[in-house]
Amino acid sequence: MTKRVESKQMRVCHVTTVHPPFDTRIFHKQCRSLASAGHDVHLVAQHSCDEIVDSVQIWGLPTAPNRLLRILIWPWLAIKRILTLEPRPEIVHFHDPELLIYLSWLRLLGFRVVYDVHENVAGSLRNKHYLPSLVGRMVANIFSLIERVGLVAGLPTVHVMDTIAEQYPVPRYLVRNLPNRSLVSEAERAITSSPWRLAYLGAITENRGAMTMLELLAGLVRDGHDVHLTLAGNIVPVELQARMASFISASNLGDRVTMTGRVEWKHGISIVRDAHLGLCLLDPTPNYMNSLPTKALEYMSQGVPVVISNFDCFIPFVSKPNAGIMVDITSADSIRREVGELLNNPELLTTLGKNGKLAIRNDLNWENDFDTLLAAYREILKDKPFH
Template sequence: MNVCHVTSVHPPLDVRIFHKECRTLAHAGHDVTLLAQAEWREKVVDGIRIIGLPMITKHYQRPRVWRCIAQKVSKLKPEIVHFHDPELLLVIPFLRPAKLIYDCQEATPETVLVRRWIPRLLRNPVSQLVAFLEPRLARWTDAIVVTEDGHVDRFRKGGKPVVLLYNYPLLSHLDFRRQSDGKTIIHVGVLSEARGSTTMIEAMNWVVRRVPAAKLLLVGPFDSPADELEVRQLIAAHNLESAVEVVGWVPFTDLPKWLAKADVGLVPWQTKEKLPPQIIPTKMFEYMASRLPVVASSRSTIRRFMDNLNCGLLVEPGDSQGLADAITYLLTHPGEARAMGARGRSAVEEAYNWETEGSKLVALYRQLA
């Protein structure tokens, strides 16, 4: 079947869109094309045709990308269009007559409340507008894919199939031999105050006093220039330049190399007021798949897994001293840390992996066909 994945926001090699969904569908025998903002006009990667959309830098330029999407979909004439951004609900009429799948990857109304680029006074009214419009516009699709349990009820009233595909890791991608030194902590993913970037730096100020050789790897992009400035100033203020390495964004294919160096994985998310409460952190499962013990905030979506699996330690959101204590305990009790890591890997092998979730995506396409 000729299918087209579309994103107006995400990069062309986005982990969920390209490496998980598109490659799963291609492996199942579908002819897959991906439209995404890119510097190139067209290329083929792993058998998937990627067509570049205009690169933009300002939010007000997005309608230009929407227009280009409509034109390219009209020329491609796919049987299914699978789109990944809520703003594309506005161009549904221009994506027909293909069958349409809306892939909702986040709690959009709640996410609006923490977007720094939206003026603070506008965040509440915009969030309310999105909460009203998103499920109503989604009724005009043929199916909806969501990443978390909390999203299901928002869309189910529309009467269209709602498929829950957790963003679990690819098992094969994270099966490697550890090369750690016993003193390395890692955080993978976007860095922001809401995700605990400053809490980690404050915690490291305590950790290095008890484990002088400890080192924190920050692997991932900053959410904003303000977040980066805040982190770098805090590192300098505590003289932690030798204890904290700001690695930045790395390609998906390089992630195992960094995880292999680590001994502990961090998920120091803040309170639900600062980050939508429904979010399930993908990085938690990536650490588990990498046989790393996890130190995470005691949020409900994290506790529901950690309490049962005994694969790490929980701390209160924003508690830098508690985070430091948990990190120090695992670095100084390597036997327990290895046992927690092994339990995490077993859980991912048994249930929390993309290979299982991908089969549900293939079944949805079969149903729509």
């Protein structure tokens, strides 16, 4: 986490009605880094109480009972909380697309606002499992219209990917969701098998490779590899869990798969650190093909080589630093063959792991991009003196 202390203090309020209060990007990176640099930082989010954590003042919103009420009512609760803050924040940094419609109103009241685009939202809406295909397309089109109206007024935006940022007008800023440099493991890894350990950390869904990972495991076992797969995350939807259980049983993989459910961040990192390979086998959806490989970067920080879908947007993060292999996600045989070859080459595994750690330590880290966030805030406030 950034330790620099600045002489001129800003009052900044981050707002989310979707993400948990201790979200990695919002709280652990942006808010904590700002507070550590000496700024007055507030966070409005769903939380059980108002409290100060790591010098960040959290203002708790009640927990939304369902998605519809969260979309319709919770933005108003967040806005109401912002309006009660004294002194008022100089910058209000929003993190959810459903809040976008309210930003112009706050700007009319004199607030400087920033819209943080975490993903290709329209592409994501078209692929939500809880929305029928036609409804998903309609919602995506409506959102795109609302977004365009807001951006015409010169709304500053912050982005996790340059390919997403390029789709937005200026002012726009690239602030990637990269690992903290301090996350890099200094321990030397000993590459030994018996069994080879594969790991995945994050939400387990169909388009995040749930069945692809199980099929890979089954194929490696058929090829004679002694291998184990750990899946750390919640399975969504429930129907997918039944399909996975059926496949595991039919393929006789019961003693080769561990499904932990959602784990605390530190536990998840320990699972990754113990693995020989980290998996990031995403389907070619519009959202993922325009995304930052956050989980892959976490694997790299622990010296774990990455097996990732061969999307162009991932090349600068995995292929360029030679920190893993990029595979054709549409070919199960190709994935199985390439991973098998990698497991047969422990020396290459060691090299790929070291390359990944070096890339995070020297370049692909949050500390570098935090400077960009500070510069963005200064530019937004350039005609308004700091306090």
